[in-house]
Amino acid sequence: MKTLTWQKPGQQNVAQELIKIIINYVAELRVEKQNNRFRLIYGNYDCVEQKDIKALQVALNLSQNKPCNISDDREDIKHWLNLSRNGFADKLHKTYPMLDKTFLDICYLAALGLSIDEIAQYAGNIKRRSVERYMSLICQEVQYPMSGKKGFESFINHILTI
Structure with a gap:
């Protein structure tokens, strides 16, 4: 596990916002099985062609x-x-x-x-x-x-x- 250090005030807030965005993105990912094939879906879009x-x-x-x-x-x-x-x-x-x-x-x-x-x-x-x-x-x-x-x-x- 890496420890992150912040050089300037406010950078931690930016990092926390990015983490929230990533967590929301991952939370919306889903796998669907259709015709014996799996699809990775984000929202209405296929993530993998x-x-x-x-x-x-x-x-x-x-x-x-x-x-x-x-x-x-x-x-x-x-x-x-x-x-x-x-x-x-x-x-x-x-x-x-x-x-x-x-x-x-x-x-x-x-x-x-x-x-x-x-x-x-x-x-x-x-x-x-x-x-x-x-x-x-x-x-x-x-x-x-x-x-x-x-x-x-x-x-x-x-x-x-x-």
Whole structure:
């Protein structure tokens, strides 16, 4: 627990007012279940958009090794990466527009933290060795100074941090 100290008179009143506003906001939040889906509602407004929920569901399915078709779910994966990984998909596409869909899919799945075997499964049931080869080719395509699995991991981490 943090203790707050106030430098100027009156700041505590401002903080107390903010706390009241936050408490009122939280008090008005509610969750509704409709058609086996949950919605977070504030007043008459959805707090979470449907596309955010769909993207989260796809990410959860991937993390739980549930069936997924990368070509059907690509937009949801990109959206989830943009939400959860500081705009990763947009940064990757903007910085490296020359990457084709296969290369982008490998990058997206790696940014989600999936293993090489999981990437191979979701990228169209390709072999582990093919994924490793794609990783090297991606490093070459973007002219990354390192290559191979380690180079690719470094590349993904670099994009995650910019």
